[in-house]
Amino acid sequence: MAKLITILGFLENKPNMKISGTHNPDTIIDEVLFLKENIELSPSTLYLTTTIPKSLLINKNNILIIVNKANEDLLFLQIETTNSIEKIYKLICEFMFIEYKLCVKKLQIYNSLSSCNDINKTLNICESYLNNPIFILDTSYRIIGRSIFANSIKSSIETYNDQAYLLIDTVNLMKKDKCIDNIYSSSTSFFHFSDKSLIFCGIRINNITVAYICILQENREFIEEDLEITNTLSQTLSIQMQKDNLFINSSGLEEEYYLMDLLKNSINNLNYIEERLKNIDFKLNKNIILIVIPFHQTYQDYRHNFGLKQLIVTTKNIFNNCISTYYEDSIILMISKEDDEVFPENTKTRFIDFLKLNNLKAGISFTFQNVLETIEFYKQAAYTLKLAEHLKIEGLLFYFKDYIEYYLFHILQFTDNSIEKIKLHTLIHPLINKLIGIDKKNNSLLLQTLMIYLDNNRNVTLASKNLNIHCSTFFYRYHKIEKLLEISLSNSDILFNFELSLKILRYQKSN
Numbered sequence: 001m002a003k004l005i006t007i008l009g010f011l012e013n014k015p016n017m018k019i020s021g022t023h024n025p026d027t028i029i030d031e032v033l034f035l036k037e038n039i040e041l042s043p044s045t046l047y048l049t050t051t052i053p054k055s056l057l058i059n060k061n062n063i064l065i066i067v068n069k070a071n072e073d074l075l076f077l078q079i080e081t082t083n084s085i086e087k088i089y090k091l092i093c094e095f096m097f098i099e100y101k102l103c104v105k106k107l108q109i110y111n112s113l114s115s116c117n118d119i120n121k122t123l124n125i126c127e128s129y130l131n132n133p134i135f136i137l138d139t140s141y142r143i144i145g146r147s148i149f150a151n152s153i154k155s156s157i158e159t160y161n162d163q164a165y166l167l168i169d170t171v172n173l174m175k176k177d178k179c180i181d182n183i184y185s186s187s188t189s190f191f192h193f194s195d196k197s198l199i200f201c202g203i204r205i206n207n208i209t210v211a212y213i214c215i216l217q218e219n220r221e222f223i224e225e226d227l228e229i230t231n232t233l234s235q236t237l238s239i240q241m242q243k244d245n246l247f248i249n250s251s252g253l254e255e256e257y258y259l260m261d262l263l264k265n266s267i268n269n270l271n272y273i274e275e276r277l278k279n280i281d282f283k284l285n286k287n288i289i290l291i292v293i294p295f296h297q298t299y300q301d302y303r304h305n306f307g308l309k310q311l312i313v314t315t316k317n318i319f320n321n322c323i324s325t326y327y328e329d330s331i332i333l334m335i336s337k338e339d340d341e342v343f344p345e346n347t348k349t350r351f352i353d354f355l356k357l358n359n360l361k362a363g364i365s366f367t368f369q370n371v372l373e374t375i376e377f378y379k380q381a382a383y384t385l386k387l388a389e390h391l392k393i394e395g396l397l398f399y400f401k402d403y404i405e406y407y408l409f410h411i412l413q414f415t416d417n418s419i420e421k422i423k424l425h426t427l428i429h430p431l432i433n434k435l436i437g438i439d440k441k442n443n444s445l446l447l448q449t450l451m452i453y454l455d456n457n458r459n460v461t462l463a464s465k466n467l468n469i470h471c472s473t474f475f476y477r478y479h480k481i482e483k484l485l486e487i488s489l490s491n492s493d494i495l496f497n498f499e500l501s502l503k504i505l506r507y508q509k510s511n
Contacts, residue, residue, distance in 0.1 A: 031096075130229060198217065362397055
């Protein structure tokens with residue numbers, strides 16, 4: 001079966017054929033016959049004739065008259081051609097047979113939803129029709145599915161922790177050729193010809209591209225029909241991914257796959273992460289923090305998560321250089337800046353207003369530099385919220401720096417593996433790490449000065465004596481520490497955190 005408009009479009013694309021006259025384009029045609037006298041007309045049959053039988057006094061949408069010259073006064077559908085009626089009949093029958101075979105292929109792909117319940121098996125069915133390798137990639141260029149032929153292809157692909165990704169050079173080439181733009185802007189499949197012939201098609205959920213199909217011309221040349229099959233595959237995969245929740249189940253934002261890889265430790269190569277993050281509007285600067293905002297979804301179905309998406313968009317506008325995702329019933333934000341103060345006061349005020357307005361709370365990690373340790377600092381922010389709740393502390397913002405000792409008390413109560421522990425070195429205060437960096441760079445002794453000062457109960461005379469320096473030299477170093485770290489060493493809370501960090505350092509050194 002085929003729509004009348006599709007059949008007429010096929011005929012009109014043939015040389016020296018012109019269609020005119022009124023018709024219903026949505027008429028479904030099951031067969032084609034020659035028109036005869038006294039025939040009982042079927043609404044799903046296309047009738048061919050060279051003359052109108054006298055007994056037929058009214059216009060019919062599914063009668064096509066083959067003429068050498070069209071008659072404008074005739075209301076019937078006409079095709080102006082030099083071909084015989086038999087030739088037109090043969091062309092239409094051949095076209096309808098091709099359409100029927102295409103329809104069967106599409107049906108088999110759709111049926112895989114219930115018969116296979118597996119993305120790769122659906123790809124294999126589609127590959128049997130396209131005879132070319134098929135890849136499915138998420139928006140961070142990670143390969144999430146591939147057909148049998150595609151499994152044998154290793155070029156343009158690299159693997160980290162058993163996860164396959166497109167080579168950065170390939171991604172850059174796709175961007176240069178505007179291929180990525182086309183994937184996101186087009187709702188249907190398209191051919192892409194560069195050094196290789198490819199078919200691309202976005203997989204869309206709620207009008208957001210969450211992944212895309214890439215088909216490589218490897219075994220046979222592409223034909224127009226391949227685009228139709230790819231469109232069907234895209235629609236089928238969209239349904240399958242929603243059903244299996246294979247996409248990131250929140251905003252559909254391109255960036256969230258990158259952050260999820262970091263949260264799940266999928267990649268352990270820093271250079272590769274930095275290269276990958278260049279693909280999105282996020283700059284990995286010197287300092288990073290993670291913010292965790294608990295948010296329970298009202299709907300598991302992606303299409304209804306408008307509230308969640310709006311919250312994520314709002315927080316991104318507050319922090320600017322920020323990527324986000326939804327993970328373990330929380331909105332996760334990664335913010336990166338060159339400044340030591342990643343979370344300045346003016347931003348903090350806006351963020352608190354946002355939390356208050358939406359009745360939310362947020363846990364904030366230490367500042368860190370090594371993006372490979374993202375999961376550790378995620379734990380910090382998440383534990384901070386749990387500890388604040390356990391201690392019945394009211395508020396909107398909770399900083400891990402204020403809860404380190406409570407975290408240590410907390411893990412003492414769990415001797416088994418029921419609690420996921422944070423790596424000890426990540427509990428060291430970021431300002432202590434900064435001081436270590438300054439000493440290393442300038443060959444100075446500021447950390448040692450601070451350590452001796454705290455070991456001697458903050459007694460300047462004893463500290464100076466143990467350091468074998470004059471009191472004026474000690475005070476020079478003391479004030480230099482305050483200036484470099486932008487703190488006051490008379491602040492007892494800061495000194496308590498520093499003392500704890502220095503004890504961790506000493507413990508690590510002894511091990």
